[in-house]
Amino acid sequence: MEWTDEQIVQRTLNGEVDAFGILVRRWEKKVYGLAYRMLGHYEDARDTTQEIFLTVYRNLRKFRGDAKFSSWLYRIALNCCHNRLRERALQTVPLDESPPVPVDASAHSQVERQQKIERVRRALRALPYEMRQVIIMKEYEGLTFKEIADILNIPVSTAKTRLYTGLDQLRERLLAVKDAL
Amino acid sequence: MSDHHEKLMDYLYQELSPEEARRFEDHLGTCEMCQKDLADFRQLREALAAWNIEEVPHISLTIDGSPSRHWFALWKAFPIWLRLTTTAAAALLILALFNVQMSYRPQEGFRFSASLWPRAELPAVEQPQPEPVGLTEEQVAALIRAAIAQAQQQTSERMTAEIEALAAKLRSENERLLVQMADTLRQEQEERLAELEDQLGQPSTVSTLAELFWEEPNSGY
Known part of the structure; x- marks a missing residue:
């Protein structure tokens, strides 16, 4: 058990x-x-x-x-x-340090993938802290809105609002970069 | 932010009930803005998902467990009898370190005292011997008789003294009354005598006095 x-x-x-x-x-x-x-x-x-x-x-x-x-x-x-x-x-x-690149990253697709990740990383870093943490908790940690609200001690509706606003800003930033999405 | 935006977030992350999802899909069919948002955000989610962290660096933690924590873990590993023994031994050691003294007296109960420094030995004090307990019935009866006799004697002496005091008081009162009566008689006699002297100065009175104090010479004696 x-x-x-x-x-x-x-x-x-x-x-x-x-x-x-x-x-x-x-x-x-x-x-x-x-x-x-x-x-x-x-x-x-x-x-x-x-x-x-x-x-x-x-x-x-x-x-x-x-x-x-x-x-x-x-x-x-x-x-x-x-x-x-x-x-x-x-x-x-330096705030934009990348993690160690794997040895087999010489392939074109891998480089392209790393570039996309780097753009996402920069776009996330540019977001206000409160929106960034909600996007990360929702998108990467898979928490529910209720769990996020409990952790941050905010109403559930506020968590949803921050996520929407954060995604909206993220969309604007990433759409400004060609082929980011 | 509109309610549709919140519903859009719920729908995007599949947190709506089937009924709510169906109703939002009805809304989507009529709202171009929500349709665009949904399409963009789904594309955005795919991009975000690309940032997948596969390798985690080795996280080395140097937990500086305090010595007390290790001792506690060791103590927890002991069997119960060894825990009790070590606990009692530790308690005795602490009591000894603080020079704790315990005493018990029937009248005062338990007494505890402690000090950081050993206290000087006090001279022995003789304790009064307690009265013997457990008398026989005869002894108790004798004690009661002796107590009664003593009480009777004390009462008798006290009454005798009271009677004597009362007699003395009565004697004194009698003497005072006798003196007072004697004074009254003397005063009356003096007044009587004075009246007689006044009467002696008158002839009729003289014959009267003679009649009073002397017998007639030829009275028959």
Whole structure:
């Protein structure tokens, strides 16, 4: 039987430090994906992902069972990303760093795909933070509007409004680039 | 933002019920703007989906578990009897470190005291020996008799003293009354004597006095 997130949290709190590793393995891809898409920076995303899980571990006793662990985790992840973006805003670092390109990326189709991804990444980064996070949570994390509203502590209608406005702006930005879509 | 935009978002991400979806599709058939939005956003979603992150860098966490956490994990691994023993031993150690002293007295109950430094030894104080308990019936009866006799004696002495005091008071009152009566008699005699002296100065009175104090010489004696 697979342990639920809440059960793993309880086991960790009971002293099984290794149990927390199960949570990390279970959520690292989604958390890293969220961080990378929010930050648009490979190293920042990697460091922020570590910071997110450390924050979760240190605050595990504050987790209340009345909410889903995933919602709590996403809330912490977004806070950490927000803090990292504010720190970055004070520094002069390249914001459009691409992730490592695979060795077999020499094929034309692969290059073309990478170019499309890069355009999407830039367009997302250009969006206001509030719209960007809703698009990422909806499009890439597959959360429902209700879950997004709970995580951001906003009405469901507001979540939908932000998504529509964000997609609308994203459309304008990507349509301005030829063959982006 | 219109309600249609919210419905469009629900429809785009398939969060409408079948009935709601059918009604929105009816709307789509008449609204060119929603049709365009839907087509653009579906195309946009395809573009967004291309950004697929396949490789995740190794996330290494250095969880600096505190020593207490490791000790707690070790303690949790102990069997229950070993947990109880170690807990009791730890409790005793803490009590000893803080020089905790416990005492019990029937009248005062349990008393606890603690200090960081060992307290100096106090000189022994002799405690009063408690009265023997568990008397026999004869002993109890004798004690009661002795108590009654003592009470009777005390009552008798007290009554005697009261009677003597009362007698003395009566004697004193009698003496005072006798003195008062004597004074009254003397005063009356003096007044009487004064009247007699006044009468002695008159002849008729003299014969009368003679009649009073002397017998007639020829009275027959």
